[in-house]
Amino acid sequence: MANSWLNAYVLHRRPYRETSFIVDFFTLELGRVSAVARGVRSAKSDRRSLLQPFQALRVQLSGKSDLKNLTQLESNGALRMLTGNALYCALYVNEITNRVLPGGVEAAELYSAYATALAALQPEQAAAEYILRQYELALLQELGVMPDFTTDAASNDPIEPTFHYELVPELGFCQVKQASKFSFSGTELLMLAEQDFSPPGLKAAKRLCRLALHPFVG
Template structure:
């Protein structure tokens, strides 16, 4: 099969046989693609140095099977400088993609959102806001983002006066009483919808995103979350 150039980021790489790597690329045109980077493990070539997370690259992938071969790689932009908590956040984003997004699912908007998230984490923006925005974008791509403006049980609009809960396979529903466990105020939901990230909205978004992602992630713990502990 003719190899094609694609814009990509490295999500993860691991040793493969004695001299090679298996690399998971997040590409703009084909989603997540795994490829063998032959003969680069013990080399000092540019190919090895380019196969690092958080740097946009161009890759040429070849092969008819699901497992591709890395034919060529070149730099497309400078590697972003990430450290401390923001680095852990970026690793979390990579792990989320690897765990949730099916291989081969093209998602150009999510790719662009991923780039925006990395730049936000490399800048001065609050990291939790960047994470919530990305989590919501990923949930929307997977068709799992709840409607934040309407009660899923009654169809009535969310109001500032009431409290709400997220219910799996249903969505946002009104809580039986204010302040109920795992409930959030309507004001926070409305702020989330408008991306007005005040403190209540940020707390509510973290709770809802974690609950909504749970069925997609399964029971296996996220390794990146251990870094925060």
């Protein structure tokens, strides 16, 4: 690992001892990984400015434990200067990724979705909700908890537009007799299956992601 360059973004960093950071990276090759960046908080370090969120990086890491050492660091593109709602959305993407993605597991497709989300977020971006839902759905897919939107998990019957369904953990959507604050209409599920992100579809996607991610974030 010590001689291999990794494509990476900073998800989070925190002070460590007097002159260092512990940095949580999202890498293309290793997934989420943490490393000690030694000496970067000192006035003489020229690497601190690179360890910023949303900056595409190339890094080299060493060490056999879960907590690696950052040995090399360089920019892999221009720093994205986000402001306003775009900044809040990007910080949310970083936080949710850092909290729910297991460490040390390659997640190349999610890494691509992450980079796409950052590139799409712009100041005054009207499509921010769409971008966030797309990323959350990619995260559900990576975690292996994306439910089937076309089939009742209990009966194996096709989803009916006029019926109501609730998400049962580790099983999927099952029909219920009455609508509730936790239920989805069959129409909503079929919209999700078709990736219909019209306003009703986005609303359903937001509810779904909150429910499905809750066990991971508490």
